[in-house]
Amino acid sequence: MNKYLGLALFSVFLLASGFIYQAYYRPASIERIKSTGKAVFINMRVIKNHWKWDPDTIKVKPGDKIVLNIYNEDTYDHGFAIDVFGVNRRLFPQTTTVVEFTPSLVGKFNFYCSVPCGEGHYDQIGTLIVGDGHVRSGIYPNKNFACSTTNKMVHSMSF
């Protein structure tokens, strides 16, 4: 049989069974939070030359839509990314970028800078808490790490 035909049939089969599974068999515990339609507006900034989000912790209720207005104070690019929600957005220098998404899971998640931006790039991490934050304790102990490193940088830099 033609390889391509086989592949096409296979992908149709995969998708079809996927939809069937999703509709009838997927356990309820896996299901994602449905959007409540309520939007939470948050103003955020990237502190100039500190590789730091401000605020670096966002807390929302499950089902809330997050509308972030992120102002990048730096003269170079940053990026805002949360892998698990498929968010990855460039933040232009000295520009406000709007990032909208609705978290579909409850728990604590990291958001980080996704654009190489120099010394503090790897420490530029913040936390998104969906729900009360106690239900699932899968938290990254990154905050201390991020701050301490960044602070060190801040002290050692002249401007």
Place this chain on the structure above:
Amino acid sequence: MTKGVFMKEKPQFTQKLYRIQGMHCASCAVLINTVLQKQKGVESVNASFGAEKLSISFDPNVIPEEKVLGFGKSLGYSFVSEESRTEDEFKKERDAHIRELRNRTIVSFLLSSPIIAYYMAVHMFNLKHVHAIMVGSLFIDLNWIYLLMTIPVQFWVGWIFYRSAWTAFKVGSTSMDTLVVLGTSAAFFYSLIGFLFSTTYGKLQTLWIGLDHPFWESSAALMSFLIMGRFLEAVSRGKVSEAVSKLLQLAPEKAILLKNGEEKEILASDLKKDDIFIVKPGSKIPTDGIIIKGESALDEKIVTGESMPVNKKVNDEVIGGTVNSYGLLHCKATKVGSETLLHQIVRMVREAQATRAPLQRVADWISERFVPTVIVLSLISFNYWYFIKADGFTPSLLFMVAALIISCPCALGLATPIATMVGTAKGAESGILIKGGEALEKAHKITAVAFDKTGTLTKGEPAVTDVIAINSSVIARSEATKQSHEIATGSSSPRNDILRLAAVAERGSEHPLAQAVVKKAKELNLEVPEPENFKTISGMGVSSDYKGKQIMVGNQLFMEKESININEIASEVNRLRAEAKTVVYVAYDKKVIGCVALADTLKKHSIAAINALKKRKKEIIMITGDNEQTAHAIGKQLGIDKVYANVLPEKKEELIESIKKEGKVVAFVGDGINDSPALAKSDLGIAVGSGTDVAIETGEIILVRDDLRDVVTAIDLSQKTIYKIWQNFFWAFVYNIVAIPIAAGLHLVFTRHSGIPAGWVTYLGDVYSLIPVIGNEVSSIWLNLSQSALRPEIAGFAMAFSSVSVVLNSLLLRLYKKPKFADS
């Protein structure tokens, strides 16, 4: 065909040879083969990419020729009959092809190098990154510029990959090009869609929220390196065939046609079969023919490898391109144009070049299965994340795209051709023509090297090795080399007198031994005046008068016949004979005054080459038709491990076979004169010193220069090249094997539950954080890494980087230095 099987009458197969136009990749030949092979009435098909030839045997009653041509057309090629194109047109087309690839490469690198350099620098050195600039009050996203630069690279440069992939698609096959197209297109369109809809158009931003990270460098870099690979491949193929084409230039452009008793100069290419042409002394034979009048000696070295001129008379064949020495010849053309021997040699070499290295076939085999596997894997990963894990559409799609991008087997596809190319080009530079990747691979496995003696290790012609003088109370004797030095300094030694007298007597003789004596005398700047009364006594020797005295030079029989007492030097003669030397006596005035010993001497670099091979732990074998004594004398001189003497030419092949049965991988080195079966039988045939036509055909490595050290260089170079290929394979494979599952998010299946780190991951994180001082950082890195997906832009970067590394690694081979030899 079932019908045909039951039919009584036998199918009538006709064999046809076509030149294929429009082939652009090796898989084109595969496609033609597979498609035509499936057709009823086709017995055998052999399409070759390198030679651009299609040789097909089919039954015109079942499948008419038009239908065969029709299949070619439907696949996008045209089959033209062999006669319709000349070598010149072929060359022109090849040059045009190379030029086109070169232009694409240049354009590609011009456009993509700024992008590549920028992205590589940013990612590798974590620089501050700027995606946009302000011109006055105008906000310009730099991605517009990158996009404009990438479009021509992706589509104009990449067109040839799209074309090949499409060709493969049409016949339901997959090739490297399919993955190249899939991977680069995925990267390009991901960037394009993400850029256009995520940043530019506000309304659509939320829809494509996860796609806002253009990474143009990925497709630009991949395309650039791949096109460079294609270009280099074409150039190196062109170089080797150019070397071969030079053979064709040996044939003269003009010929003198004899028609109705009139001589007329015409173009050699205008000669027709059965035309009579004239070859003047000192000129070249225009085409293959047969002598109908006159005789001469022809220098056929260039075609047959025979170093001595060959005497030819009426009814003997002459070969186009060979040189007529003294006689005026009238010849009848028997073969013209592309049928001549020269053309056949060229064709054979070209054909051989087209064969693919087994390693390359491994790569092809893999890519044939790799493509569907990758597509299936990427589909499964999307399904898993979207349906089973209920991740959002965008993150699920990202896993799929990342898997597609990272699977682009560019490194895999570049691994063999680039290394082979650099290796063979390097070889060609030093006069070592390696016929394709297969020869390279075999050369690297060789454990034993068998040499033909005469003409390969030795010069194949006698030379004076010793001169013994008596009569002057001093019987001096020394090695030929030592002696020549002595003689050169003091020209009136007794030995020089003997040599001079012998040379005087033998001046008029054409016997090879006599010529060797005269040659030696001339080498030593001895005066050799014309003798009187020169006589040849057949089978015995010569006699001449010089300054009133008779000089006789000849064998023992001659001396005995002339009843000259030779007892005085009998012991010396016996010793020389034990060394397998031929001895001629020199008698002056009916008294023996000395003798001259002659033997086949070693070629200049034989010893150095053998020593170098032994150093490389290769077993050295010598095979010769000569007698035991001579063979062992030479063998001892060279330090050969195993000597097979008295081997008839037709037995050489059997001998090689038996050596192979001992489990050795054996290379045979010969000059092609009656060696061709052995060359073919051996694991690796190495033809030395331009060789004969058959040697070029059967040898897998051809040494242009008559220097045995090139055997060592060839083996050494092959080894280095093969190591390079394996290195490349290793990197490319490891890379793909490790990266694809990660790109598809396999690790997250274990480390992430419902979007947050799995219990064991956080537990381990807690454990790490207990480490003093760096605990928190280790823990953080662990948690970050364990939760990170391989984002498409990182996948693309890694992809491009792996190709760069394979190319650079292969180019390192250009630094290859020839092995050092004791005598260099």
